[in-house]
Amino acid sequence: MQTPFVIALDGPAASGKGTLARLLADRYGLAHLDTGALYRGVAWLILDLGGDPADADLAAAVARDYATEKLAGADIRTRDVGAAASIVAANPKVRAALLDFQRRFAKHPPGGAKGAVLDGRDIGTVVCPDAAVKFFVTASPRVRARRRWRELAPSRPGLEESAVYDDLLERDARDAARADAPLTRADDAELLDTTHLSIDAAFAAACRVIDGVFRRCES
Numbered sequence: 001m002q003t004p005f006v007i008a009l010d011g012p013a014a015s016g017k018g019t020l021a022r023l024l025a026d027r028y029g030l031a032h033l034d035t036g037a038l039y040r041g042v043a044w045l046i047l048d049l050g051g052d053p054a055d056a057d058l059a060a061a062v063a064r065d066y067a068t069e070k071l072a073g074a075d076i077r078t079r080d081v082g083a084a085a086s087i088v089a090a091n092p093k094v095r096a097a098l099l100d101f102q103r104r105f106a107k108h109p110p111g112g113a114k115g116a117v118l119d120g121r122d123i124g125t126v127v128c129p130d131a132a133v134k135f136f137v138t139a140s141p142r143v144r145a146r147r148r149w150r151e152l153a154p155s156r157p158g159l160e161e162s163a164v165y166d167d168l169l170e171r172d173a174r175d176a177a178r179a180d181a182p183l184t185r186a187d188d189a190e191l192l193d194t195t196h197l198s199i200d201a202a203f204a205a206a207c208r209v210i211d212g213v214f215r216r217c218e219s
């Protein structure tokens with residue numbers, strides 16, 4: 001069996017990595033895993049139980065028992081779930097429980113795909129250190145806050161952009177400061193700063209890098 005072609009995309013919230021990951025998966029016929037959704041799923045399940053995301057043992061138990069089917073109809077994209085996800089993501093037992101799931105996805109991409117695109121915070125550094133291509137996608141905090149606010153505002157009238165900005169800085173700090181698998185750029189990751197790039201331009205830049213890797217693999 002050929003080794004699956006894996007693309008790793010890491011970066012902070014609202015950097016554009018999720019959109020880019022979906023576009024790249026479509027373009028190259030690869031399976032896509034949004035790994036942030038796993039942490040959000042665990043957070044949602046804890047909140048649904050009336051639990052505290054900072055309860056390390058409860059979070060670990062929920063993560064070990066994680067199954068996508070339990071999240072049917074769950075809205076995991078809210079601000080509260082995002083904040084709780086960042087807390088459970090700092091728990092090493094939660095990370096260990098979700099690591100296998102992510103590695104299995106990369107090694108055996110579903111639907112017979114020849115590879116996978118995974119986006120998150122530690123894909124290039126911890127989950128798939130041997131990925132064929134790695135990107136670190138980022139943008140200035142102000143631009144990211146505006147993007148996230150535009151996403152949330154239609155369902156949250158009255159939501160202030162400044163509150164989204166403050167949340168984002170808090171989550172960035174927590175994701176980057178945690179001891180286990182902090183958000184950081186892998187040494188061999190391409191930097192993609194989307195502050196002044198449209199999604200089309202970012203996609204084109206990423207495709208140029210990937211096509212270059214394909215050419216090198218073929219020659």
Ligand code: DC
Nearest residue numbers: 013035036039085086089120121122
């Ligand atoms: O990308 P997101 O906002 O959906 O991620 C939710 C939280 O999960 C975020 O605070 C960081 C965490 N996360 C992580 O620690 N490792 C990953 N591979 C993906 C997300």
